Amino acid sequence: MTIAPPAQPIQLKLTVPPGASPLAADFLAQASGLAKARVKNAMVKGAVLLKRGKTCKRLRRATFALQPGDILKLAYDGEILAREAPNATCLQDLKDYSVWIKPAGQLSQGNDFGDHCALLRQAELFFKSTRPVFLVHRLDREAAGLMLVAHTRKAAAVLSALFRDGRISKVYQADVLGCPTEPQGSIAAELDGKPARTDYRVLATNSEQHSATLELIIHTGRRHQIRRHLALIGHPVLGDPRYGTGNKNTAGLQLTAVALSFVCPLRKRAVAFAVPGAAPQVEPTVISPQRKASNFVAP
Numbered sequence: 001m002t003i004a005p006p007a008q009p010i011q012l013k014l015t016v017p018p019g020a021s022p023l024a025a026d027f028l029a030q031a032s033g034l035a036k037a038r039v040k041n042a043m044v045k046g047a048v049l050l051k052r053g054k055t056c057k058r059l060r061r062a063t064f065a066l067q068p069g070d071i072l073k074l075a076y077d078g079e080i081l082a083r084e085a086p087n088a089t090c091l092q093d094l095k096d097y098s099v100w101i102k103p104a105g106q107l108s109q110g111n112d113f114g115d116h117c118a119l120l121r122q123a124e125l126f127f128k129s130t131r132p133v134f135l136v137h138r139l140d141r142e143a144a145g146l147m148l149v150a151h152t153r154k155a156a157a158v159l160s161a162l163f164r165d166g167r168i169s170k171v172y173q174a175d176v177l178g179c180p181t182e183p184q185g186s187i188a189a190e191l192d193g194k195p196a197r198t199d200y201r202v203l204a205t206n207s208e209q210h211s212a213t214l215e216l217i218i219h220t221g222r223r224h225q226i227r228r229h230l231a232l233i234g235h236p237v238l239g240d241p242r243y244g245t246g247n248k249n250t251a252g253l254q255l256t257a258v259a260l261s262f263v264c265p266l267r268k269r270a271v272a273f274a275v276p277g278a279a280p281q282v283e284p285t286v287i288s289p290q291r292k293a294s295n296f297v298a299p
Contacts (some may be wrong), residue, residue, distance in 0.1 A: 009077040009113070010034070016070040024048070025062035028074055042076050046115035049073040058115065075112040085117030090126055091273060096155040096266050097136070097148055098123065099273045104144040104252050109135050123149045137163045140224070142241065145172070145257025146273055158265045168262040172216040172226060173278060175254035176235040177247040179205050179212035187229040191222040198229040211238060226255065 014031050021027045025043065029036040040062045042048060050059040051071040059072070066072075086103040102108070102119050110118040124133045134156035136148045150156035162168045184201040197219040204213040212235070218225050227243045230236055236244020238254040261272035 006034070006076070006078065009080075010074065011076075011112070012072075012074045014072045014074070016066045016068055016072065018068045020066065020068070022065050023062070024050075024059055024064040024066055024072070027066055028072065032074060032076070034076065038076070038078075039074075042074065042081060042114070044116075045081050046110050046121065047075050047077075047081065047113055049112070058110075073112065075114070077113050080113045081116075083117050085122070088119050088122050090123070091146070091275075094267075096152055097150045097159060099260075100147045100149055101275055102139055102144060102147050104142060107141050108138045108147065119147060120149065127151075136160050139257060140227075140253075140255075142239075142253035143255045143257065145255075146260050146275060147257075148260070155266060162262055162265070166219075166221070168260060170218070170257060171259035172218075173203070173256050173258045174214050174216060174226065174230065175211055175238045175249075176214055176230055177238060177244065178210055178235050180214075180233065180235055187233055189229060189232055191225060191228055194220070194222060196220045196222045196225055196229065198226055200230075 010032060012032055014028075016027065021030060025036055025039050028034070028039045028043075028048065032039065034042075039048075043060050043062055046058045046060065048059045049072070050057055050064075051073075052067070052069075085106050088103060088106060089101040090098055091101055092099040100119060100123060107118045109115065109120045115121040120133050120135055124131075127133075131151040132153075134150040134153070136150050136156060136159045139145060139147055148159055150159055180200065180202060185199070187198045187200065188196070190196060199217045199219070201215045202212055203215050206212065214230075214235075216226055222228070224243070227237055227240055231240070231243035236247040238247050239249030239252045240247055240255075241253070256275065256278060258278045259272065259274040261270065263269070264271045
């Protein structure tokens, strides 16, 4: 007989007592009341965290030997665990880091309820778990486009610093409702009480769908800056579930990070990456190490 999964998510924080079953899956099944097969599935998909001393990590191996005092966190949601994420694409492997094309709808990293749908986990599996993976920056779940994944702590530190200091040039493309009057322009409107600037250029128009394709470059890094700025001028991104009116789109958010360029501190030279078939019509500017932006950049 098939046992139905629990109707509501389960979240447990457990301290392993003396005399408990030493095998992780057995202990969690007994403590949660879940079938052992469901516990194993949750573990493989990253829904179990182990804290031993000062170390905290995802626990995936069912036969891992527990010790008294270990702390386990189980976050079980059958609906989340049943999801199948769209696959990311490795555009280029540079050993210290790799360049990925994240599809729309994919998380950059996992959460307590698992990581099997996240880009970072897909990158780990792509390299057959032979390299560590470190998140360098984020891209909205709804957005698609280029992301960097570091494979050494040094690479993670220097690449994160480039993003933090505004020394990476990023070019985006978006399909928007309507078309700006001017073929190119700059949106300078405060967001969250802070200065924000977004430059745009019209690449194409579609009169039948009353839409336009814009190329966008941001000079500050406010939360959802592109999406909020475009909504402010009356041309929200098509498919944006949060900002704008009249811009619903069954295909989802039409915003893509299409190009990245920077002076690579690991290779001491300029590098540039672009999404095939969606490259901007102008080359992104490589930002010199001296230039600083005001904040971390995100669409």
